[in-house]
Amino acid sequence: MGNKVAFITGITGQDGSYLAEFLLSRGYEVHGIIRRASTFNTGRLDHLLFDGQQEKESGLYLHYGDMIDSSNLNRVLEEIKPDEIYNLAAQSHVKVSFEVPEYTAEVDAVGTLRILDAIKETGLKTKFYQASTSELFGKITEVPQKETTPFYPRSPYAAAKLYAYWIVVNYREAYNLFACNGILFNHESPRRGENFVTRKITRGIAHILAKKQDYLYLGNLEAKRDWGYAPEYVEFMWKMLQNCDVEDFVIGTGETHSVKEFVEESFSYVGLDWKKYVKVNSRYFRPTEVDLLIADPSKAKERLGWSPKITFKELVKIMVDADMRAIGLEPIGEGDEILKQKFPDQWWRID
Ligand code: NAP
Numbered sequence: 001m002g003n004k005v006a007f008i009t010g011i012t013g014q015d016g017s018y019l020a021e022f023l024l025s026r027g028y029e030v031h032g033i034i035r036r037a038s039t040f041n042t043g044r045l046d047h048l049l050f051d052g053q054q055e056k057e058s059g060l061y062l063h064y065g066d067m068i069d070s071s072n073l074n075r076v077l078e079e080i081k082p083d084e085i086y087n088l089a090a091q092s093h094v095k096v097s098f099e100v101p102e103y104t105a106e107v108d109a110v111g112t113l114r115i116l117d118a119i120k121e122t123g124l125k126t127k128f129y130q131a132s133t134s135e136l137f138g139k140i141t142e143v144p145q146k147e148t149t150p151f152y153p154r155s156p157y158a159a160a161k162l163y164a165y166w167i168v169v170n171y172r173e174a175y176n177l178f179a180c181n182g183i184l185f186n187h188e189s190p191r192r193g194e195n196f197v198t199r200k201i202t203r204g205i206a207h208i209l210a211k212k213q214d215y216l217y218l219g220n221l222e223a224k225r226d227w228g229y230a231p232e233y234v235e236f237m238w239k240m241l242q243n244c245d246v247e248d249f250v251i252g253t254g255e256t257h258s259v260k261e262f263v264e265e266s267f268s269y270v271g272l273d274w275k276k277y278v279k280v281n282s283r284y285f286r287p288t289e290v291d292l293l294i295a296d297p298s299k300a301k302e303r304l305g306w307s308p309k310i311t312f313k314e315l316v317k318i319m320v321d322a323d324m325r326a327i328g329l330e331p332i333g334e335g336d337e338i339l340k341q342k343f344p345d346q347w348w349r350i351d
């Protein structure tokens with residue numbers, strides 16, 4: 001039997017790049033779609049594609065494609081016949097979804113349907129992972145949130161992901177597909193997009209230290225999130241598809257912290273008083289906010305033996321160290337040390 005074949009949509013994103021690295025480390029042949037853009041958008045994958053300027057054979061194959069083009073999705077699936085599909089592509093920014101609601105629905109909701117329908121129509125024997133989200137819980141009705149907590153989406157993004165969640169359940173029940181939802185709470189890393197709040201803060205601190213920026217402008221400091229470390233979460237995506245049963249799981253740390261706590265913790269790590277640098281700007285507030293997210297990941301622990309290693313404070317240190325290094329400053333170093341100690345056999349490149 002040859003190597004297993006995986007197909008990842010959203011491979012150029014934070015999670016997609018870690019997942020590609022993980023699957024390659026396990027001997028998979030990995031395929032992904034990338035969007036044609038006027039600038040290169042493979043920055044998070046370049047270490048897998050090139051040795052310096054030289055292309056390398058790593059088992060990673062990229063195809064042009066888009067979640068709104070079903071002809072292309074059908075063609076790629078027919079061609080590569082993947083054993084596992086990870087649907088991570090999304091317009092994933094909640095605030096932006098209020099500005100491009102229709103596009104967000106096309107990509108995040110109908111895009112998911114396009115792939116599921118391609119699987120059904122072609123009769124492809126494959127397993128399907130859907131990137132569902134804690135944003136589904138929105139205006140929460142239960143603390144902490146678990147697989148059975150009712151959904152109440154609070155943004156066009158969450159409403160689109162709600163459709164995607166249910167179409168996965170429907171295709172599983174109607175057509176017997178191996179298709180499941182990972183309901184993941186926020187997970188971050190040095191590869192997080194620069195306009196998500198954690199990365200905006202840690203990158204802002206590095207810029208302030210390097211005297212390239214005077215202030216950091218943020219929105220709602222009171223919102224609370226359950227923040228974990230992305231490499232640990234992508235490993236769970238894979239575990240879900242190796243599970244004998246086809247079922248949905250919540251993944252998170254079980255701890256919640258406010259944006260203000262993230263700010264305090266990260267500024268104090270580098271010895272700065274955050275009050276001197278952080279200004280609140282109304283342009284970063286959302287028309288409707290999700291106030292409190294906190295996971296109950298006990299099903300994942302009991303059934304698949306998953307529990308996260310990286311705590312909130314450690315995540316802050318890992319991200320601040322990486323952003324300091326990225327801008328040419330000597331990192332404080334505690335974050336790097338934590339990674340070395342907790343993941344001696346880590347499979348991802350530490351940024
Ligand atoms: P991300 O960094 O924003 O990556 C999104 C990916 O989707 C990128 O590769 C992007 O391509 C691609 N994409 C966007 N629109 C597309 C389109 N029309 N056609 C094809 N590809 C498209 O997101 P992430 O943090 O890795 O998250 C991965 C998935 O998990 C997303 O579905 C997100 O909604 C979901 N999720 C994330 C979290 C989290 O905390 N990170 C939590 C729960 C769920 P470009 O590089 O070309 O933009």
Ligand code: G4F
Pocket residue numbers: 092093094095132133134135184185186187195196197198200217218219220221223224225259284285286289290293
């Ligand atoms: O970092 P955020 O933009 O992430 P958000 O909205 O929680 O969404 C992320 O996690 C979801 C899982 O729960 C994913 F499904 C989704 O794709 C994405 O990855 O904002 C976090 C909090 C919000 O309450 C926001 O209002 O931070 C608050 N915030 C305060 N100032 C800010 C800012 N958010 C951003 N992006 N930028 C700010 O300046």
